[in-house]
Amino acid sequence: MTDRHTLLSSIATEADRDISIASLFDAEPDRLENFVMREGPLRADFSKQALDAAGLKALLDMAAKCDLEEWRSKLFSGEKVNTSEDRAVLHMALRGVGGTDENKAEVAAMRQRMADYADTIRADGKFKNIVHIGIGGSDLGPRLVADAFEASAEQSLTLRFAENVDGASVNDAIKGLNPAETLAVVVSKSFGTQETKMNGESVRSWLGEYGNSNMIAVTANRAGAVGFGVAAENVFDFWDWVGGRYSVWSAVGLSLQIAYGPDVFADFLDGARAMDLHFRDQPLQENLPVMMALVGIWNRNGLGYGSQAVIPYSRRLRKFSAFLQQLEMESNGKSATRDGATSTLTCPVIWGDEGTNGQHAFFQWLHQGTSEGRYGGAPVDFVAVLKDHENRPAHHAALLANCFAQSEALMLGKSEEIVRDELGTRPDLDALAPQMTFPGNRPSTTLTLDELSPNALGHLIALYEHKTFVQGIVWNVNSFDQWGVQLGKVLATTILDEMEAGKSGDHDASTTALMQLIK
Numbered sequence: 001m002t003d004r005h006t007l008l009s010s011i012a013t014e015a016d017r018d019i020s021i022a023s024l025f026d027a028e029p030d031r032l033e034n035f036v037m038r039e040g041p042l043r044a045d046f047s048k049q050a051l052d053a054a055g056l057k058a059l060l061d062m063a064a065k066c067d068l069e070e071w072r073s074k075l076f077s078g079e080k081v082n083t084s085e086d087r088a089v090l091h092m093a094l095r096g097v098g099g100t101d102e103n104k105a106e107v108a109a110m111r112q113r114m115a116d117y118a119d120t121i122r123a124d125g126k127f128k129n130i131v132h133i134g135i136g137g138s139d140l141g142p143r144l145v146a147d148a149f150e151a152s153a154e155q156s157l158t159l160r161f162a163e164n165v166d167g168a169s170v171n172d173a174i175k176g177l178n179p180a181e182t183l184a185v186v187v188s189k190s191f192g193t194q195e196t197k198m199n200g201e202s203v204r205s206w207l208g209e210y211g212n213s214n215m216i217a218v219t220a221n222r223a224g225a226v227g228f229g230v231a232a233e234n235v236f237d238f239w240d241w242v243g244g245r246y247s248v249w250s251a252v253g254l255s256l257q258i259a260y261g262p263d264v265f266a267d268f269l270d271g272a273r274a275m276d277l278h279f280r281d282q283p284l285q286e287n288l289p290v291m292m293a294l295v296g297i298w299n300r301n302g303l304g305y306g307s308q309a310v311i312p313y314s315r316r317l318r319k320f321s322a323f324l325q326q327l328e329m330e331s332n333g334k335s336a337t338r339d340g341a342t343s344t345l346t347c348p349v350i351w352g353d354e355g356t357n358g359q360h361a362f363f364q365w366l367h368q369g370t371s372e373g374r375y376g377g378a379p380v381d382f383v384a385v386l387k388d389h390e391n392r393p394a395h396h397a398a399l400l401a402n403c404f405a406q407s408e409a410l411m412l413g414k415s416e417e418i419v420r421d422e423l424g425t426r427p428d429l430d431a432l433a434p435q436m437t438f439p440g441n442r443p444s445t446t447l448t449l450d451e452l453s454p455n456a457l458g459h460l461i462a463l464y465e466h467k468t469f470v471q472g473i474v475w476n477v478n479s480f481d482q483w484g485v486q487l488g489k490v491l492a493t494t495i496l497d498e499m500e501a502g503k504s505g506d507h508d509a510s511t512t513a514l515m516q517l518i519k
């Protein structure tokens with residue numbers, strides 16, 4: 001294993017030359033062949049990145065030197081690649097790929113139990129609503145997926161979410177619902193999360209006489225759920241080899257199964273499974289998640305970009321960038337390597353919102369804003385769905401046209417010469433023309449899904465999961481722990497205890513003054 005600082009500075013050296021994206025289409029006649037990849041319903045076009053064939057070759061050589069193939073084998077065989085917590089990482093086993101015989105047996109049993117339970121609830125008709133209580137990995141996946149399922153499947157029970165400890169979250173979730181008809185699903189891997197326990201307590205007291213019968217739990221800490229007061233037969237398990245942000249495929253997705261039916265959920269798992277097999281079996285140079293990860297490394301470590309935008313041109317994928325913030329930033333937002341050394345530059349800031357809305361907000365910055373990245377702005381992942389699920393063909397055509405136009409505009413820009421030509425002679429020409437110029441040459445990837453089916457959604461999420469894994473290997477960080485979220489949690493507990501006891505505690509002057517505001 002070669003030192004990452006040396007390897008990644010060689011990428012920075014390789015990227016230290018002006019590459020004109022638009023010219024690459026002429027310079028590399030087979031560019032579309034080399035920079036477009038497909039797996040099932042998902043097509044990824046990397047050709048509008050500021051990355052040429054020589055750069056890609058350097059990236060692939062570098063990935064090999066990071067022992068990427070060996071790490072990939074370790075991942076799928078169930079070795080403990082989460083080194084700091086001494087755990088295997090096998091969310092793929094939830095989709096039927098990898099893991100031991102024991103993993104396979106427990107997954108099969110749980111899938112059957114979930115499907116039977118979901119079928120029973122759906123057939124019984126007693127419950128009309130589900131309140132899903134959880135936060136972070138126990139919330140973002142189910143929430144994203146529920147929205148996306150709406151494109152092609154029908155919600156049979158009303159599904160609401162309560163995540164934030166802000167009382168507004170639980171109040172909104174239960175508003176207008178009848179406790180007798182509501183099933184509360186408390187989801188927490190650890191069953192130690194403050195927000196989830198508090199929301200669970202509040203919903204239980206709202207359920208009143210139904211507090212026991214209408215509450216189930218999903219957790220990797222069965223004893224914790226039972227201790228919380230959920231009947232043992234109402235606890236659905238998952239395992240420590242499923243990371244929270246990779247857990248939507250487990251019983252964490254039970255609310256989705258109940259609301260949309262086990263078949264829809266199975267289709268979602270199958271889509272991810274296809275991407276797992278692709279990632280596991282394809283050589284690095286033909287491997288979609290590897291390509292996506294390396295493009296990200298190029299932009300981060302080669303071109304110096306500190307952020308990455310993700311813009312789904314799909315209302316039903318509007319939670320995607322929030323989901324990816326946890327997936328990527330919690331996985332790879334780290335500055336120490338697996339061996340405790342200082343890392344190279346790692347995960348950029350992930351951000352975004354749905355298109356076309358973003359065009360009327362932050363796209364100004366994407367097109368003309370300054371940034372530390374070599375070509376300005378930020379690299380963008382556009383995500384579009386080709387099929388119109390809304391029976392609004394005119395809307396859909398406009399949506400897609402906007403998406404395709406934005407990546408073209410980012411790449412082509414508009415030269416000062418053309419602007420000056422258009423403006424003609426006027427006294428303020430010299431002041432105005434530069435302001436109306438688009439520098440262009442700003443990189444983007446366009447992902448298209450043939451349709452927003454559960455299967456295609458499974459492909460999409462698994463793609464980013466494996467991208468995240470590959471980047472973690474290249475950066476040599478452990479993508480599967482999250483020590484960085486602990487400190488704030490501990491301090492919040494101390495501050496809450498002190499506020500409840502009417503004490504000020506030992507804090508800096510600013511924090512003390514804030515605490516006194518609510519006395």
Ligand SMILES: O=P(O)(O)OC[C@H]1O[C@H](O)[C@H](O)[C@@H](O)[C@@H]1O
Binds near residue numbers: 136188190193485
């Ligand atoms: O599922 P839970 O154990 O309740 O955890 C919920 C979330 O909280 C933690 O603070 C972590 O940052 C997340 O990775 C996790 O998904």
